[in-house]
Amino acid sequence: MGALFLTVFLDAGQPRALGPGLAYRELPGPSFTLAVIEIDPARAALRVLDARRFGRPALTAREVAERSGALAVVNASFFDQSTTPLGLVVSDREVRNPPRKAGWGIFFVSGGRARIVGPGGFSVSKAVEQAVQVGPRLVSGGRVTRLKPQSARRSVVGVDRAGHVHLAVTTSGEADASELAALLARPPAEGGLGLVEALNLDGGGSTQLHLRAGGFEQDERGIWPVPIAIGVFPRP
Numbered sequence: 001m002g003a004l005f006l007t008v009f010l011d012a013g014q015p016r017a018l019g020p021g022l023a024y025r026e027l028p029g030p031s032f033t034l035a036v037i038e039i040d041p042a043r044a045a046l047r048v049l050d051a052r053r054f055g056r057p058a059l060t061a062r063e064v065a066e067r068s069g070a071l072a073v074v075n076a077s078f079f080d081q082s083t084t085p086l087g088l089v090v091s092d093r094e095v096r097n098p099p100r101k102a103g104w105g106i107f108f109v110s111g112g113r114a115r116i117v118g119p120g121g122f123s124v125s126k127a128v129e130q131a132v133q134v135g136p137r138l139v140s141g142g143r144v145t146r147l148k149p150q151s152a153r154r155s156v157v158g159v160d161r162a163g164h165v166h167l168a169v170t171t172s173g174e175a176d177a178s179e180l181a182a183l184l185a186r187p188p189a190e191g192g193l194g195l196v197e198a199l200n201l202d203g204g205g206s207t208q209l210h211l212r213a214g215g216f217e218q219d220e221r222g223i224w225p226v227p228i229a230i231g232v233f234p235r236p
Contacts (some may be wrong), residue, residue: 018214020044022071022232027193029183031151032173035209035220036193037072037232039165041114045233046165048076048091048130051225057083058225061210070231071213074167075155076132077228078202085228087133088124095124097228104135105199107157107230114165116158116197132157132201132228138181139198147177153207157230158184158198166193167230169209171220202226 015023021043027034039046047070051059054067061073077097078086087104089097099119106122108115108131118137137145139158151174158166168184177200186192205223212218 016214016216018211018216019071019234021235022213024211024216024218026171027183027191029173029175030179032170032175032180034168034175034180034183035171035218036166036168037074037209037211039167039232041109041112041163041165043235044071045235046109046114046130047231047233048089048132049073049229049231050089050091050096051227051229052096053091056225058227059229060222060225061208061229062219062221063225064229064231065210065212068231070233072167072209072211072232073229074157074169074201074209075206075222075226075228076157076201076230077134077226079227083227088131089133089228090124090128090131093126093129099124099133102133102135104133105137106131106133107199113163114159116199132230134199134201136177136200137198138177138200139185139195142185142196144178144181144185147181149176149178151176152203153205154180154203155201155207155209156180156184156198157201158193158195160193160195166195167209167232169207169220
């Protein structure tokens with residue numbers, strides 16, 4: 001089963017393998033449950049998806065998956081009342097939205113490797129395949145950052161020490177930012193995800209996830225559609 005990346009889901013918090021480089025689990029938090037998709041970028045592709053490429057200003061995660069063929073989709077960028085994305089968006093090496101002067105972090109893919117950095121550690125180049133600028137950073141260097149006490153529905157992208165990407169949304173309850181960050185940074189042996197970097201995506205009514213792979217489906221719906229999402233695709 002090593003070639004399938006992770007084992008079959010049996011108990012709460014344990015992962016279910018859904019194909020090469022893709023697994024799903026549900027992780028209990030203090031006052032919320034976290035649905036987590038884990039991706040090995042060496043075996044599954046990550047893309048930033050822009051609803052405008054499908055002729056719409058905004059789409060639900062399910063609609064994005066149906067139109068793009070993605071195995072999994074999670075909402076990404078902030079946006080204004082006209083659904084215009086806020087912050088940098090790079091999709092398939094094309095800059096779809098310019099950077100924003102803000103203390104947000106940047107999730108990007110370059111050379112098949114996914115990373116999260118602060119605004120000072122990034123510059124747009126042809127080597128950048130995908131990127132979104134959002135925030136705040138929840139975990140940096142394996143440590144929880146200073147965060148304002150605020151509870152809400154949450155969407156997250158993070159990277160662990162092995163370079164695997166974790167896309168997560170709250171499916172029940174509201175998560176305080178610091179409590180969520182602590183769960184993300186906590187070692188797997190202690191019930192966490194062991195992320196070294198994690199970035200808060202747009203939350204609240206934007207929080208949504210659609211997953212359909214390996215005979216399994218999970219559809220966590222948001223209140224409204226979103227302009228930008230992160231999708232997971234099988235590699236050729």
